[in-house]
Structures are given as structure tokens and as C-alpha cells.
Amino acid sequence: MLDELERSGLGWFWASDQTGKVTYLSAAIAERLDLPLNDIIGQPLASVFVSAEREGRTKSLSLMLGAHKSFSGFAVRAEKRPDSAVLRLSGQPTFEGKTFIGFRGTGSDITDEYHREEETERLAKYDSLTGLSNRHRMKHQIETTLTAFKAAKRNCAILMLDLDKFKHVNDTLGHSAGDELLRQVSDRLQRSIEVDCEIGRLGGDEFQIMIPDQDDRGVLSEIAMKIITMLKQPYSLDEGRAIIGCSVGIAVAPHDGVTFDEIVRNADLALYAAKNGGRGQYRFFSGELENEAIFRRRLEENLGQAVRDEQLFLKYEPMVDAATETVRALEAHVCWNHEQRGEIDEIEFASILEGSSQVAEVGLWAIREACQQASTWPDSIRVAVNVPVALFTSDGFVDSVSEALEEADLPPHRLELEISEAVFFGDTDVVDRVLALLFKQGIRLTLDEFGSGYSSLAYLRRAPFDTIKIDQKLVAEAEEHDGRELGLIRAIVALAGALEMDTIANGIESVALFDRLKACGVKFMEGPIYSEPVNRDVVETELVGEAWKIAPSGDRTKRARRRTVFRKIQVIHDDHSYEVTLRNLSKSGALIQGLANVPKGTQFVVDLGAGQLAVATVIRTNGDIQGLEFEQSLIDDGSGGLCTRYRVSPYALASAGRPLEALAQGDYKAMPGGGIGQSGSIPQFAYAPPPRNEAA
Template sequence: MLRSRRGAASTLSDSDRLAMLDELENSGLGWFWASDADGNLSYLSAAIAERLDMSLDELIGQPLQTIFEPIDGDGRTKSLSLMFGAHKSFSGFAVRSAKGRDGFVLRLSGKPIFSGKKFAGFRGTGTDITSEYHREAETQKLAKFDSLTGLSNRHRMAHQIETTLTAFKAAKRNCAILMLDLDKFKQVNDTLGHAAGDELLKQVASRLKRSIERECEIGRLGGDEFQVMIPDLDDRGELGDIAMKIITMLKQPYSLDEGRCVIGCSVGIAIAPHDGVTGDEIVRSADLALYAAKNGGRGQYRFYSGDLENEAIFRRRLEADLGTAVREKQLFLKYEPIVDAKSQKVRALEAHICWNHEQRGEIDEEEFASILEGSSSVLEVGKWAIGEACRHAAYWHESVNVAVNVPVPLFNHSDFVEEVSRALHEADMAPNRLELEVSEAVFFGDTNAVDRTLAQLFKIGVRLTLDEFGSGYSSLAYLRRAPFDMIKIDERLIAEADRHDSRELGLIRAIVALSGALEMETIADGIESNTLLASLLDCGIDRVQGPIFSDPVSKEEAESELLGEGWVIEPSGDRTKRARRRTVYRKIQVIHDDHSYEVTLRNLSKTGALIQGLADVPKGTQFVVDLGGGQLAVATVIRAMSDTQGLEFEQHLVDDGSGGLCTRHRVSPYALASAGAPLAALSPGNYKGMQGGLLGQQASVPQFGYAASATNEAA
């Protein structure tokens, strides 16, 4: 039977066989091509020409290699050319169009044809794999890139960092890692929806790309976390500028379909090999720096330093000690005046919580707020603050109210209203003298429970302030359904109005008009300049507060000022917001020739330092000042007073992102390794074999002795 079937097939005419070939080609099950001995196309299925959007006349007679090119530049066209020349069979070569319509992907196979022993050309098949190829390409892209922003994903970033650092270790090169976290991104999702959050992340990614004008790798690790790798950069001055540019660009307002919003950004920076040699080490260091930046008040950057880990551990201990702080009365309140915009009389005092810690000393209101955020003691501390503020305010003149910020967990707690009533009753204070500042974040929870709590507070008679209005998540729905007496405009919006054009002032003017229509008062916070104050008064703001009037003061100072006929504060542009700086008074090393001397650092600025401890040091003496962590600064003595010397740095220090100063560069561990030291981040002090900051000099006799005061102190 098999023979008869074969016999039947052989009886088909040439026209029937051609018809079968045409049907096969038209069905897409098989396409064919042929070339002559020179590699020029002699036949091509019409379906292929159609996919290329070219005519057969344009293709026949052309070399195959000029019509198709390899996928992803993998060099297969070159192999294809070699096979043509060697007259070898090939199969499975994926190629794309080099001419005609883009995006068409074909898998080619071919077999050489001989006439006797003479090569006559190739015959082959082609298969359309366009859809399959793009599916695989998309799968591979998803494995390496974030599907939402198009940036590298966590896996790709980890691989890129590890491979880069491995290569850079051999080449003794530097690499910086920046960790970024968006501030208050969650509230955008909660108020405007996840679609708005996704669009916001896309815009953040676009701004990130524009803000870094040098070779780098940018990735989204998930959620609102981003990472940047910048090769061959260890200049902390330049890195600080990049970080500030990122922070500034990301905090500009965003326009989304669902509304306008404003967010912030914190940045942690670590540099290999100083802060780590492997990918895990350097990312961990950058994470610690980011943690410190967020705890420092957000919207800032921070470089990694060796003491950050101890600082993080100590901070966790502080959070654990909060309960004890309340019970042992270590917490206390300071009060910031809220001033009537027209009369400049103090209308209210806003309570700020501080902590008199037995080891740390006084922890101010800004740092305490960052410690309290997310702590398990937030309910206990919040209740204490309301009770303490009411107890103090009961003794003030009845024309002065007390304002207390309410943490979201406390507001949402079942006995919150009862606690407020108890505090008022025990202090025997009129309810309308207590102003509770509530952030918009309270509306992210159970709507019915929030409305019930607000209604109960209104019934008690306390005054309610909607805090941080205009921060980007504001909704008129809050104002319609909640019995607020005041709107406090977000401090960041006020700051933008001070730095930029009248657009922000226009927004403030609109908020004032809205509050007036709803019979609410407005408060502007964070005012630092007379110019801004004048603009806000022109907008019609009712109440004002900020450094231009007063920083938070002690209870005793507030009570003293409130005596008499009222506290009036004249605004002064000379007052500026306190700069939070670390204590400079500490022991450091200075190096002269190959000798290291321990001295006390008394004063530090960008241009120089004041040291104490050495005797008989003449002007013009050059020291290498070791500020720790590989920070070596060449300095010259320009003033000499007994045991104290004034130094001038050859290269100015730069901001470290947290109110302190640091050197632009550090001694590379690779340089130490070449001199016989271990390849690791430097530890503070005592680098033997150094003269004028250089390695490998011969030893010499110490030229300076310690002053008597320094010797006694050391003893």
C-alpha cells in the first residue's frame, strides 16, 4: 500500500506540485528561499516579502546578508557569511529585517545544493517567530527591569553592583551607591488611588534620569525605594550636589489626572571601597545612611560613616526606652508661639515634646518626633502630652490657647475622646482652649469611625485644626464633612512660596479664600523672612508662626512672657532656624612627618579648624588632620596661641548632609593595601609611615611636645 501511495504521489503534475507549494506558503506553515552560488537570492516566498513590506523585484538578486541582520548583535550574520562561504548547512538562526518594515523576526535554515561536485547555491526555509521573539524579549525584560518605570529592578541592580565592584576592585576604582526613599508616598496611594501612585512613580523615574547628568545605573527596588550606582565618583562634594539636586527635583509639585501632589525624598550615600568592598557591604552602608537621613528630619541626604551603625542601635534603644521616659518623667514640653497676624499677639502656644535623656542629654522636638514615629509608645506619649499641655495651659490667661499635635494611632484609638475629656476635667480647663492638630492621614482609616470621633470632639467643644493642608493630598471632602476650626498650611508649601514665584502664593491665597468661605481660620508655619511674612499677610493669613517670631521655649519662659497684658512678638529677620550640628569638641589625630599626635578639636569650619594640645608649634607648620574614617585634610598653621593652633585647610570641607562637615575625598583602602595595610575601610587615626599625607617616608624625631594642660587632661 505504501508503494501505491508513493506511486500516486509521483503521478502529480508539475502544476499540482506548484499549487501545493503555494498553498503551503500562503498558509504560513512554511516559507522558502533559495540563492545562487554567489549568495544572491534567486527565490523568496511572497509572504516573506509581504512581511517586509517590499516587492519581490526589490529582493530577488540581493545578497541574503544585506536583507537580514542578527538579533541583538550576537554576530550570527558573520557566522552565516562564513557558512555561505564554507558551503555548510545551518539552522535556527534568528534574524530581523535590515531593510523594509521593522520588527519582523524570522528563523532561517539552509542547506547547500551541489550540481555534481560544483556548489550551486542554497535552499532553505523560513519561519515567522515575531510574536514568540517579542514575548521572550518581554519576559527577559521583566526579569531585569521594573515593568512600571522601565528602570533596572532589584535583581539587575544587585547583579550590576556586584559585577562592577568586582571589576573595580581589581582596577582600584571607586563607585558610589545612593539609596532613595520617597517621603509620604503612601498617602498619595491612599488618597488619590493606586493609579495615581503608579503615574507618580513613573514621573519620579523620569526626573531621576534628568537629575543625574553622568553615567549611572538607576533602579527601582520596589514600592517607593530607588537605587543609583555612579561609577568612578568619590568626591563627596559632587555627590552631595547630586543628592540635593535629586531632592529638589523630586519635591517639586506633580500633576496627575487625579490631582496635584507634592512628595519628598531622603537619600543615603555610600562609596566603595571606603564604606564596603562587596555589593552587600556597600548597599548595607547606604541603607544605614538612608535610615539616618530619614531620622534626621527627611528631605535630606546623609553620607555613611562608621558610627551610623552604633547610632542606629542607640536609636532603637531610645525607642525601647520611651515607656520608661514617660513613667520616670524624663519627657517635658516646650511651647512655640502662634501669633495673630495683625496684632502680633500670641494667640496660642503649640506644644512640642522633648526628652531629657540620662545619657544623651536633651533630645529636641524634631529628633523626638522622628523617634516617636512608628514607636509602640506613641499612644502613651500622646496621651501624656495632651494631659500635660492642659495642666500647663490652665494657669495661662484664658485668651491664650494650647495646641497639641495628635498622632494618627492615638486619634484612631477607641478611648481617645475619653482621654481628651479626662485631661480637660483634671486640668479644669475650658474645652475651647484646647486646639487639637489632626493630619489628613487620619482619613485613611475607617471613614465612619473618623467621622464619629470628630463629631464627639466637636460635641466636647475642643477646637480642631487640619494640619499640613496643601501638602499634596488635600481634599475638599475633608473640609465639607469635618468640623474644623482652622487650617494649618503645610510648611513645605510656605517654604516653596519663599523660594519661588507667585504661583505658590496664588495657591496660598486660594486656600485662605476657601477657609474664609467655610468660616475657618488659617495658620502659616515655618516663616523665616520678613519678605515672606509680608506676602502671607497680603494673602490674608490669620495666624503665623516660625523662627521669625520665636523658636519653641520652655514652660517657664512662656509663663513669664504671658504675665501682664499679653505677649506681643515683633518679627525679626535676624532670627534663623537653628542649625542642628554635632558636637565638635573631640579627640583627633594630626600628623607631622611620620608622627601622629592626639589633640582636641575645638572648632571646625569649611575653611579651617582650631586644635588644642601641642606646645611651641610655629606658624607655617603643615599638618595632616585626621578627622576619622580615612578623612585626611592637609592644613597649615596660620595662628599659634600657646597650646592652641588655628589651621587653614588646603581644600575646603563640604557639607555632610546632616549639618556637619567632611572632606571631599578619603584615603583609598587600595592605597593602603599597596603600602601593606589590609584592604578595608580606614579606622580613625595613627597611620604610620606618613609625611605630609604621603606614604613610605623614613621615620624622624618628634618635633612637638604636648602642652601641660593636655598632659594633665590625658592623665
């Protein structure tokens, strides 16, 4: 009966002597493990089997046997067969009197059960689509890492990622294409980060990355830019070709928080700022972002009121004939004269408007306002207005445009509507009908963002467009890489010519790019090389008299989009901290004002806030103004500003007697050499009178 039981696999047995060597093993076990029975007998049991327990629950078979105590349910596999069957062992110590003589035990095959549990456990920790860690596992990993690193005073960076335009792929190519795209994104993420890290997918198109022992913001910015660059490359899917983007928010513990909730929340705020800054960017967290986010949400909520209170206004960007340098049309851009913030320009306003429920209302207002203003211009000048997808697909859109033209008494051919390729992702019958009605009225139509990744010749075949507007990103790529991109632009120009359409390129800044595009045959151009968007008064002045002509010039540069530098900061010298005014800031140095009689060669530690300390030397001085040169250059912060590569650790401040949670930003008086009023110390520099524009 025992032999039959063993052969059936329902019951297996084993025994060992007092030294732990195998004295008996059911032959069926050896067969199941694909090991010769004679090779097992006489070997230590702990060398025949190894634990098959999963991560975090590993036990030692040697320790269990050495304890001379009974055990049960211990999962093992053959030490020399990693892919062998999994057994569950139980053992009972045997004694003669008080003398231990070995173990007697049983075994059972749990391979199928083990792998089912393993898969269940894997699904509980990992994303089934991409194989990356899921939200639950990422939270556990970050929490345990931060707890351990707080005790060890180590750094840890958290990156939050969000894909741009992913919804378009789902809506146009289907969810299966979206799933395949996410798998490819996962592969690219794992290839793009060469340091030890944990990557997770939180759901949808949100990803999270934890990089231990990293607080160098120069390295983190390089990682973020590599991710952004890799993820924006085209994707080949069974359903078609797709191009997306990526925005990244970065927070670093302990500088930006010491708990999971703090650090993830702040990385989220940085991501929100990156998306609002124009997408395809990265941002580091700073204490100002929360106020920015709150204010931005208020702006979005107040958009409807802004339309009703006439706070919106238009600026116009000249569209110039590259051959004759004559302005042929003016593209309308919506700006906002906010009562608290002042003028919100067209770039920031577009990012606020995107995704807002007021996008159609604002779009219709822009068409009406542009028609009214253009009605006073010469007949040779057209006005171009961008049409949001939500407005194009709304009920009564064509009637609203007709009413705007009629109210302004503007001939239809002088209105040019820029239609994004995204409109073709909707109901094709509706799109074709709307375009046909607009064309029938005589309104000029421009296909916007052509070459953005979704371009199809079917659009041009079906729709009565007058002009193709080449995607600005393709134009920008042509400036950096003048090979394939210029070839694509030449092909687009040739295609437009064959279909009797004009071409427009915008965002042109350099003379070199202008010359290349002109050589490709692009007819109309826009950008800082001609003019930034100008207000209504400038347009009306320029349009008086003969034709408005603008020669391209490389001397014109795009307006710098940066935060105001004029602010109060601290500079530390010896054991004194002085408050000064920071007047300007560059990667290599700064200009400060507020101290008198500071000689050249003086060294300061410049406190830029939030733990950012930069060692600097005075290289020039003029009264109360000093020019400083940094010992280590600042780096880009991802938003057009500058920041230090490293920050003072809050742990260092805490060790100087300040509790970690009570630290004040920019306050380093508790640091060695940073105190004010210490016994026997005398300030070396006196304060100068404040600048005149501050005195008021």
C-alpha cells in the same frame, strides 16, 4: 512538492557559494522580509542578514560561516529592515571531496515566538509598571560593575531612594493613582540625572540608582538635591492632585564597600538616616550610621517604657498675635530626657515617634500633661497640642480628652487640638462624628498643615474648625519665592476670614518673611523670630504678672542642629601623623588644639576620618591652638555637617602595602610621606598639655 512546501512557509531553503555569496533563496523568504529576490542573489549572506540574538548572546554570522561548520537555530533579521521578520537559520557545509563549495540550509519564521520570548525576557529584567530595571537586573548590573571596577580600581556610586507620603496617595486616591504617580516619578528620575547611570525600581516606592565612575560628593549631593527638588513638585493625576517627597541615601565604592552586599547595605543605612533626619534630605554613608541606626531602633523600642518612667516632658512654643505681640497660646512639643543620650529635642523625637506603635499612647500622654500644666496658667492663655492620626481614630479618643480636661479642671475652650488633614483620608463618618463631639464640648480645633497638597474646601465646609494652620513648607517657599506662594497665603487668609476662622503660620525665622505674612493678614505666628520652644519653668516665669509680650527679632536664629565637633583627629606633616583635638569646623577651615610651636604657613594634611583628607595651611596660631584654612572647601554632607568632596581611595592605601579589607579608618601611616618613626626622621612639633576639659 518542494515548490508547494516553500510557498506554504513550512520550509524555506537557502544556499551560498564558497565565498559566502547567496546562490539560492526561497522566494517566500524574500517576500517575508519585503526584499526583492534579485537584490539578494549574489550578495554575501552576512550582509543580507544580521544577528537578532539578544543582549549578551550576540554571535557573528560571518564567523560562523567562515568556520565551515554546521550550525542551527541562529536567529537573524534583514540587515536593511530592523523591524523585519525574524528567521531561524540552520546550515550545513557542502564539500566536493575535501574542497569546500558552500553552505546549504533551511529557514523558518519565528517572529511571533521571538517577540514572546523578548517580552518574557524584558519582564524578567524590567519593571512592568515604570519600564525601569527591576530588582534582579539592578543586582546583576551592580555586581558585574563592582567586580569589573575593583580590578580596574574605579569608583561607583549607589543611591537608594524612598518616596515620602506615597502611602497617603495609595490610601486616599487609590492604587491606580499610586501606579500613575510611580510612572511620573520614573519619568522625572530619568530627566533629572544627566550622567550615564542605571535606574531601577526595587518594588513599592523604593528606587535605586547606579552612577559609574563618580566619587565626587559635591556632584553627588547636587544630583541628590535635584532629585529631591523635582520629585516634590506637585503631580497631576486623574484622581486628583498629589504632593510627595523623597529621601536619598548615598554610598560610594570602594570607600564604603567593595561588594554588592556591602555597598547596598551602606546606602540603605544612609537612606534610613536621611528619613530619620526629617525626610526630604540626602545622607552620605559614614561608619557612624550603623551605630546610629541600632541606637535609634532601641529608642523606638523603649518609647513605651519612657512614658511609664516619666522620661518624657513638654516644651512650649509661643503662639504670638502678630498685631499686638502678645502671646495668646503655647504649642506643646514632646521631648525625651533619655538616661543615656540626654535630652532628645522635639524635632528628633517627632521623627522617632513617626510610625511607632506608641504614637497614640504618647499623643494621649501629651494632651493629659499639657492640660495639667495649663491649668496653672492665666485664663487668657490656651495650650495647643498636636493630635496624631492614630490617636484621633482610636476608640475612646473623645472620652479620653474629656477625662484629661476634667482631671486638670481646665475649661475646654483653653485646649486647642491641632488636627492634620490626614485624618480625612479615613472613614468620613467617623471623622465627622469625632469632630462634632469635640466641638460640642467647646474644645478649639485647628486644621493643621493646610496647603500641604491634599487641601480641600470640603474639610472646611464639613468640620467646625476655629483656626487654619498654614503648611510650613508653603510658608518656607514664600520666603524664597514671594510670588505665587504669597498669593496662595493671601487666598487662604481671605478664605479663613470669610469662614470666621483665624490663621497661624509657624517656622518664621526672618524679619522679611514676617513682614510679608503680616501684610497678607496672617493673625498668629510662631518660630525662632519670637522664641524657640522653652521649658515649663520659663513659661511659668513669663506668665507671672502682665501679659507676655515678645517682639519679633531677626537676631534670634534657629538652633544649629549639628554633631559635636570636639573630637580627636589626625593631622599629617611631612612623614609624621599627630593626634590633635578638632575644636570647630567650617567649610573653609578648622580650629585644632594639641601641638606647640607651630608657625604660620605650616601645611598639614587633616585626616577627618573615613578617607577624608584635607590639605590645610596654618593662618593663625596661639600657644597650642592653630587656625587652619583649607585648600579646597568642604561641602555639606546632607545632614547639617561637613565632609570633603573626595576621599582617599582604599586602593591607593592597599598599593602602599595594606590589604583592602584590613584598612583602619583614619590610619594613613602606610602612605608615602605618612609614616611615623621612619629611619632618620624627627618630629617637628611637640605635643602640648591636653585641654582642661579633656584632662578630667
